[in-house]
Amino acid sequence: MPFPILRTPLVVLSEIISLLEPNEIVTASFCSNNVNRLLKSHYQRRKPVEWKLFLVDSGGYSITIKTSKSRIEVISAKNVSELYTYPKPMLLKTNGYITKCYGSYVYLYFEDRVMGKKMVVDYATNLFNLDVYGLKIDCHSIWAIDWINERQEKMLAGVEFTWNFGDRVADKEFDHVLR
Amino acid sequence: MSSTEQGTSSAAPAEPTTAPESAAAPEVPESFYYVHGKDKVVHKVSAGALQHSALIHGMISNLGYTEEQAKANPFPFENIDGDILQMVVDWCNQHKGKPTPPEDTNLPKQKEKLFDLVLAVNYLEIKELLTYCCKQVAMMVKGKSPEEIREIWMIPTDAEDEAAEKEAKKRAGKEAAGETAAAAGDAK
Numbered sequence: 293m294p295f296p297i298l299r300t301p302l303v304v305l306s307e308i309i310s311l312l313e314p315n316e317i318v319t320a321s322f323c324s325n326n327v328n329r330l331l332k333s334h335y336q337r338r339k340p341v342e343w344k345l346f347l348v349d350s351g352g353y354s355i356t357i358k359t360s361k362s363r364i365e366v367i368s369a370k371n372v373s374e375l376y377t378y379p380k381p382m383l384l385k386t387n388g389y390i391t392k393c394y395g396s397y398v399y400l401y402f403e404d405r406v407m408g409k410k411m412v413v414d415y416a417t418n419l420f421n422l423d424v425y426g427l428k429i430d431c432h433s434i435w436a437i438d439w440i441n442e443r444q445e446k447m448l449a450g451v452e453f454t455w456n457f458g459d460r461v462a463d464k465e466f467d468h469v470l471r
Numbered sequence: 472m473s474s475t476e477q478g479t480s481s482a483a484p485a486e487p488t489t490a491p492e493s494a495a496a497p498e499v500p501e502s503f504y505y506v507h508g509k510d511k512v513v514h515k516v517s518a519g520a521l522q523h524s525a526l527i528h529g530m531i532s533n534l535g536y537t538e539e540q541a542k543a544n545p546f547p548f549e550n551i552d553g554d555i556l557q558m559v560v561d562w563c564n565q566h567k568g569k570p571t572p573p574e575d576t577n578l579p580k581q582k583e584k585l586f587d588l589v590l591a592v593n594y595l596e597i598k599e600l601l602t603y604c605c606k607q608v609a610m611m612v613k614g615k616s617p618e619e620i621r622e623i624w625m626i627p628t629d630a631e632d633e634a635a636e637k638e639a640k641k642r643a644g645k646e647a648a649g650e651t652a653a654a655a656g657d658a659k
Contacts, residue, residue, distance in 0.1 A: 293583045295608055297624040300586075304593050307601065311609040322617035323626045393616035 298326075309334050314343065314357040314420070315397040318366045321419055322391055322398060328419070335421040344425040345416060347440070349433040350454045353409050355416040358425075365397050367416055369408035372401045409436070417444075428452040502538055504531060505545035506560070510553030513545050520563040525596035551591045555584060559591055562600055 297305065309331065312320065321328045344358040354368035375390065390401040400415075402408030413424060423444040429436055429451065440448060502518045506527070521527045527546060536544070548556060585607060592601045612620045621628065627635065 293585070294623055294625045295586055295611060297608065298626060300589060301593055304589055304601070304605065307605040308608050311602075311605055312612075316609075316612055319615070319617055320612065320620050320624075323621045323624075324629050324632060326629075326632050327626055391617070396614055398617070 298330075305330070306334060306338070310338070313364055314359065315364050315366045318416065318419065319393060319396075319398050322393075332419055332421070335419065339421050343420065343422060344449075345420065345422045346426045346428060347409075347413060347424055347436065348428045349409070349436070350428060350430055353405075353412070353433075355412055357416075357420070367397060367412050368399045369405075369412040370399055370401050371405050371408070372403055375401045406435075409433070410439070413440070424448060426450040426452070428454060430454045502541070504536070504541045506548060506556065507545045508548050508551040508553040508556035512553050512557075514556065514560045516560055516563065517567065520560070520567040522568075523563045523566060523597045523599065524559075525598070527595060548591075548595075550594065552587055555587045555591045558584070558588060559595060559597065559600070563597070566599070 297308065300308070309317070317331060321331050342360055346356045346358065346363075348354050348356050348365075352368055352370065354365050356363050356365050358364075372390065375392070392399050392401065400408060400412060402411070417423060423446045424440045426449050427433075427436060427440070430453070437448070437451060503515050504518060504521055504527070505513050505515055507513045518531065521531065530546060551559075585604060589601070589604045589608070592604055611623050615623065620626070
């Protein structure tokens with residue numbers, strides 16, 4: 293049975309939003325521009341200060357949010373080549389990316405991998421009115437440290453570096469990470 | 472007003488002498504108040520059960536009714552359907568004088584009534600019941616895709632929103648033009 297959520301009073305709407313998990317918030321934000329604006333304004337008024345936003349790049353690239361209860365993956369960026377066409381997905385073509393929801397969170401498929409990574413960071417930080425708290429990256433995403441430190445006032449609280457077998461990271465790059 | 476008077480729910484008899492909390496204070500007889508919804512059916516509810524509603528509790532504190540006065544002047548809630556008010560009264564009776572558990576299994580099961588129930592509970596300012604109802608609404612979209620959420624929560628698409636906005640603008644324009652014409656007519 294449908295529930296006309298947008299016809300509920302603002303106080304009820306805020307209560308419902310506060311009961312949703314971060315991944316459900318992100319998924320709901322893709323329903324319409326109106327809902328996206330509504331969620332953003334909710335978090336402008338009530339910043340979820342107890343949530344910590346992490347950017348994780350190990351194999352896949354995703355944004356996770358650590359709440360008081362758990363750590364939840366909320367959105368992921370992937371290359372369009374990784375998009376399986378069978379079974380036929382319900383696609384929503386938007387500007388430069390394709391949205392698909394598998395299981396409990398949304399995947400965005402991009403032609404340009406770096407643009408995709410930047411876009412999901414922008415999307416999640418704008419939606420939740422949060423800065424990136426920490427990074428978990430491999431040698432291919434060292435650029436993200438400077439990029440994130442430039443786009444937010446707060447410094448990153450931590451960077452976890454994952455070493456993949458076969459990676460040959462120059463000393464210079466390691467120095468950069470350690471600095 | 473209908474003279475039909477409904478007692479409190481069978482799950483929690485309203486007799487003050489049998490209520491467990493009255494055992495703690497047997498000297499004080501429990502007072503009862505009366506409410507009715509759109510259908511004018513009067514529900515008799517104990518003051519203890521009505522404590523859940525901040526709105527009604529405030530009204531009771533301000534009015535200082537005697538039992539006779541309360542019976543003669545039921546609180547009217549014309550904006551609440553009778554069956555919805557009955558659900559709310561039942562819930563208040565079931566949770567009378569008890570700490571509300573974090574999960575409530577006594578919530579009304581009729582999903583189609585949930586929207587009206589949420590509005591009524593919000594109006595009556597019953598915080599715990601509102602939280603339970605909101606939890607049910609939040610649970611509806613667990614594991615759902617944006618398309619499914621749009622359907623469950625009746626969210627219009629961007630195209631539908633744009634069309635509605637255009638329509639509203641058009642209507643506002645027409646109304647403004649009508650008012651201008653009427654004002655010009657009056658001036659003549």
